[in-house]
Amino acid sequence: MELFGILLSIPVAFVASFVYCFLLATILIRFDMLRRWMWWASLVVLIGFGVEILILATLGAVRARHIIGPVFYVAHLAVFLLGTPALANVLILRSRPARRFRWYWAIPLCTAFALVLVLLQYGVSEALFGIDGVDGPFSEAEQARAG
DSSP, X not given: OHHHHHHHHHHXXXXXXXXXXXXXXXXXXXXXXXXXXXXXXXXXXXXXXHHHHHHHHHTOHHHHHHHHOTHHHHHHHHHHHHHHHHHHHHHHOOSOGGGOOOHHHHHHHHHHHHHHHXXXXXXXXXXHHOSSSSSSTTSHHHHHXXX
């Protein structure tokens, strides 16, 4: 069932990226102040993604959750939900019109990035909560046994 969800996420991410990138390129790019704010906020999200990858590569999900606490999973979910739009914002909402990225080239990049985020989400969730949410070190059943 998880494989079906992963496979279904690809066309959903493609359509969502198409709609979002089109709206960015046609409507939001006209609002200079909003464009700048969204670009910087998106850059923070993408830097957060890079930091998360470094943490996961060095510590792993379980050890990172032990060290950082519950904030780790909250930050992970924020990056998961905001990562794809953040990539589109950074690519499309650049400041110089001559150097703007063509919005339609952002669609396959955002779709591929969304797939990476989905796979990362599955990996982190299974490491923390177990495959079915019952046998991981931070699952409710494990917390009940420990507490």
